[in-house]
Amino acid sequence: MNKNEEILSRFSKESGYKVPEGYFEDFAKKMAASLPEREIKTEKATKWLRIRPYVYMAAMFAGVWCMMYLFNDMKGRTGSEYGYNEQLAEAMEDNQVARDVVDMSNIDDYDILQQMYEDNVDPSVFGDSSIN
Secondary structure: OOHHHHHHHHOOOOOOOOOOOOOOOOHHHHHHHHOOOOOOOOOOOOHHHHHHHHHHHHHHHHHHHHHHHHHHHHHHOOHHHHOOOHHHHHHHHOHHHHHHHOOOOOOOHHHHHHHHHHOOOOHHHHOOOOOO
């Protein structure tokens, strides 16, 4: 006898759980007899119950329309519509003003170079040899 057969011979293949004879034959009848009688109430459909699905559907379409309107409105707004502001451009050329306006505390050089790379900016135009 090999090892697997020896192990199988020690343990029974039966689960140990047994159902009494004929238990499921009368199960439905016994269950129906043990449940209490219930009255089934039928209510007449009111006007609100009849139109409620249509009101909900109209509200859903109104919500979708509002979202589409908002998204379309936001898509139309870009930074280019504000145009070029000469005073702002001159002010941002001054490093002190730029530092006051832009919070640089959470920006490191790698993030700046990564953004420049993504924007296809040539770092040599800035004239700083440390960036190249």
